[in-house]
Amino acid sequence: MRKANLDDFFAQARSQPPEVSFDLQSRILSDAFLMQDQWARKAAPINSSNLWFDVAKHFFAELGGAMSISSVLAAALSGMWVGFAPPAALADVFPAFLTTQKSDIFDLLPSDNEFQ
């Protein structure tokens, strides 16, 4: 094949760049905007007068936000409630945990002694 023909092939290939699909452009821009949003959050200035508020806000955000915090609080309050006002069914069980009672000793292998 002559060089000129090969160059024709290349010229033809150069003249028709492939179209970039809308979907691909959207994915690329979505990555870009996400990145910019992350930088913006990191760069947001911390106002010194509200330092503790900002620290608490970041702390709660790291813990998982309002939903997560409310679940932890609800569990803690339920625990305290059960501790102070136990249900009647558990009334007999709690003293056993709270007082130091002598434990019964059980011989787990009573037949062992028979061979001695």
Place this chain on the structure above:
Amino acid sequence: MQMPLDSPSYLDDQALLAQFAKGDRDAARNLTLRFTPRLMRYAIRMLSDRLEAEDVVQETMLRLWHQAPLWQAGGAKIETWLYQVASHLCIDRLRKRKKGFSVSLNDIDEPGDEQPTAEAGLMEKDRQIALYKAIDLLPERQRQAIVLRHIEDLGNGEIAVIMGIGIEAVESLIARAKRNLAAILAGRQDELMKDEVH
């Protein structure tokens, strides 16, 4: 409508990237429009697979976004850097797969409306497919060199940077690639050129 002179489309690549790093959404759009078509053409010619090429282009641009705040003004040319990243990603994929003959009609863009006749359009498409199949048969380094030189129209110096080799090595790869392409295409020359005699 007249655009202001500091509109992102008037900025050079590095200034546009700096704008992007400052959070400018328009800069992101302009960079995407500026670079993705060429990266896409390069990745398709390297991989012969549109979906894989799209993944490579997305990953390449993602790395550019990550790099934006750290980009040294006056340093490497962004376009060269992008081709370098895309090259590594393409070669990784080529090495990972056991590739067969995967160029299909779907990988080739439809001829435009300016084609004189349907027959001529089909002939041109046939010639493109023949070229791409021939390129697909080249060893990966030769393929990379010939695509960057003759389809992406880059200089040998820039190709040397992208491929991490010397200029003489680039010239040698291109010469060997052209010899191989000519040999592969010679078998189909009569068939492909028959419309030129009419």
